[in-house]
């Protein structure tokens with residue numbers, strides 16, 4: 001909390017439970033050790049040495065009542081003259097209770113435990129899902145790639161007007177880029193399940209999303225072969241019933257150093273992978289993107305184009321310029337990975353109608369207002385954590401056979417959209433008919449015949 005300005009709410013406890021060694025190691029540093037030793041271990045040892053002497057139960061109760069009475073009287077005496085100030089303070093700072101440590105940490109842990117304690121039965125949804133007649137007119141099968149980005153901030157993409165050339169390669173591609181897209185959550189554990197769910201952000205809860213199927217189940221039911229390739233922590237339950245490949249475990253030297261594997265590993269031997277799949281295909285790629293605080297670990301040395309760079313995970317020890325440079329290098333790396341993915345799709349376009357969507361799960365604070373990383377409660381989270389990149393890339397074949405009017409889409413790229421749109425836009429683009437589909441949430445419904 002001191003280092004990154006975060007609060008320990010229920011979702012942060014969930015992040016803690018769902019993390020992995022690599023992600024946790026990225027937050028580990030000597031300051032943390034000093035904090036734990038001086039504020040945790042030494043006081044605990046001193047406390048161990050204190051001999052407690054208890055009186056009789058009667059005496060103890062009397063003692064405690066006296067103490068509580070004094071405390072209550074003091075509280076009332078202190079607050080009474082300032083009631084109006086306090087009332088407006090708490091009204092204007094609703095999140096303040098979430099900053100009270102350790103009380104909130106205990107409350108958040110209990111809420112998380114009681115929410116996740118019940119065994120969840122996954123309910124089938126969209127059981128009527130099937131391909132519509134338009135799909136039957138296609139001359140080629142569909143190959144659709146969905147890239148679920150990590151921690152990418154829209155305003156740090158030069159295609160969105162950022163002043164450093166972070167995305168020179170995708171700028172050359174024929175993409176349709178949306179500039180006003182907002183995430184469902186401010187952390188992976190919320191955003192990823194939410195974007196694959198038909199629940200909109202105002203209706204979303206972790207429990208609801210986990211107790212029903214999602215987008216990938218419906219695509220599979222309508223006949224798509226679905227594969228999730230992961231270089232991140234996991235798919236957060238969204239790919240439980242489709243094929244899953246944890247790429248970072250492969251440790252292929254062409255893509256990995258001794259610490260970790262870079263995102264291009266997601267394209268490793270992908271040709272042979274897709275030729276083993278049947279019919280229409282959907283591939284979800286889940287890169288590690290810009291995950292912090294150790295941004296400098298997300299790209300190989302020769303991809304360090306913006307310098308000087310923050311090379312520690314104690315971000316407060318770096319200048320704002322160093323932090324931004326390190327983060328911008330991760331976006332520059334993502335630009336290369338996305339460009340490679342598009343170039344690969346082009347090589348497949350003789351055999352398939354190919355298309356791609358890229359969007360990020362949430363953004364990142366880089367020290368604005370002393371906030372770092374992400375995961376702030378949504379209502380008080382700054383736009384840096386919620387404003388995410390989003391673009392389409394379509395091959396000519398995909399565009400023509402689905403009667404997509406590119407100009408019509410380009411005219412709407414400044415409209416405000418959110419993760420709520422992904423579910424319905426994907427069903428629309430992939431010609432899936434189901435009662436769950438809402439054309440008003442499909443970003444392309446106005447622009448397809």
Ligand SMILES: [Zn+2]
Nearest residue numbers: 151187188361
């Ligand atoms: Zn994330």
